[in-house]
Amino acid sequence: GENVEQHPSTLSVQEGDSAVIKCTYSDSASNYFPWYKQELGKRPQLIIDIRSNVGEKKDQRIAVTLNKTAKHFSLHITETQPEDSAVYFCAHLGSGGSNYKLTFGKGTLLTVNP
Amino acid sequence: DSGVTQTPKHLITATGQRVTLRCSPRSGDLSVYWYQQSLDQGLQFLIQYYNGEERAKGNILERFSAQQFPDLHSELNLSSLELGDSALYFCASSPQGTGTETQYFGPGTRLLVL
Numbered sequence: 171g172e173n174v175e176q177h178p179s180t181l182s183v184q185e186g187d188s189a190v191i192k193c194t195y196s197d198s199a200s201n202y203f204p205w206y207k208q209e210l211g212k213r214p215q216l217i218i219d220i221r222s223n224v225g226e227k228k229d230q231r232i233a234v235t236l237n238k239t240a241k242h243f244s245l246h247i248t249e250t251q252p253e254d255s256a257v258y259f260c261a262h263l264g265s266g267g268s269n270y271k272l273t274f275g276k277g278t279l280l281t282v283n284p
Numbered sequence: 285d286s287g288v289t290q291t292p293k294h295l296i297t298a299t300g301q302r303v304t305l306r307c308s309p310r311s312g313d314l315s316v317y318w319y320q321q322s323l324d325q326g327l328q329f330l331i332q333y334y335n336g337e338e339r340a341k342g343n344i345l346e347r348f349s350a351q352q353f354p355d356l357h358s359e360l361n362l363s364s365l366e367l368g369d370s371a372l373y374f375c376a377s378s379p380q381g382t383g384t385e386t387q388y389f390g391p392g393t394r395l396l397v398l
Contacts, residue, residue, distance in 0.1 A: 204386075212391075263383040270339050275326065277326055
């Protein structure tokens with residue numbers, strides 16, 4: 171029950187367009203869903219997270235939505251800029267005996283073309 | 285700079301050998317996490333320590349072991365190395381090691397097994 175599937179694996183957009191990355195999970199008891207951004211050759215960094223008691227959270231051009239019924243959550247980036255180009259990873263926190271463990275998706279390579 | 289340090293940055297070794305990767309957490313953080321990142325498997329959680337004690341275990345092979353010392357630095361030991369162990373190994377830290385805290389990643393150690 172810890173798997174998380176992330177789509178798409180690659181995404182190319184024009185500067186100024188929006189980008190959406192979606193993740194689905196199977197553990198219905200999961201209650202924490204962070205997104206990490208990893209620029210080429212650098213370390214992953216948390217960009218936004220959401221807890222299961224809210225459906226949406228925004229931080230400037232980035233938003234995350236959560237649908238607990240359908241067990242999926244999505245990252246939305248509006249007005250994309252070339253510096254948004256990176257690999258984005260979704261993750262979720264396990265429940266029960268795994269409630270300290272983050273399971274990551276396989277990542278989405280986002281390319282923003284100028 | 286996240287405040288998490290890892291040494292060495294790069295490591296090249298041969299199959300069958302043993303290596304030790306070192307991590308120093310951010311000042312004040314009590315918990316350390318180890319991750320393996322490879323192209324085909326994404327970011328895989330290996331193990332977590334909190335204040336010297338193992339707290340959570342992921343997909344860590346029996347050939348791998350880790351510990352966290354009284355000064356809170358951690359070491360990941362990889363033995364009987366195989367070609368498939370070539371990967372980027374990240375250490376992360378967080379204050380209390382709860383699943384919902386931001387994890388701050390180090391720069392990683394790139395391991396190449398020849």
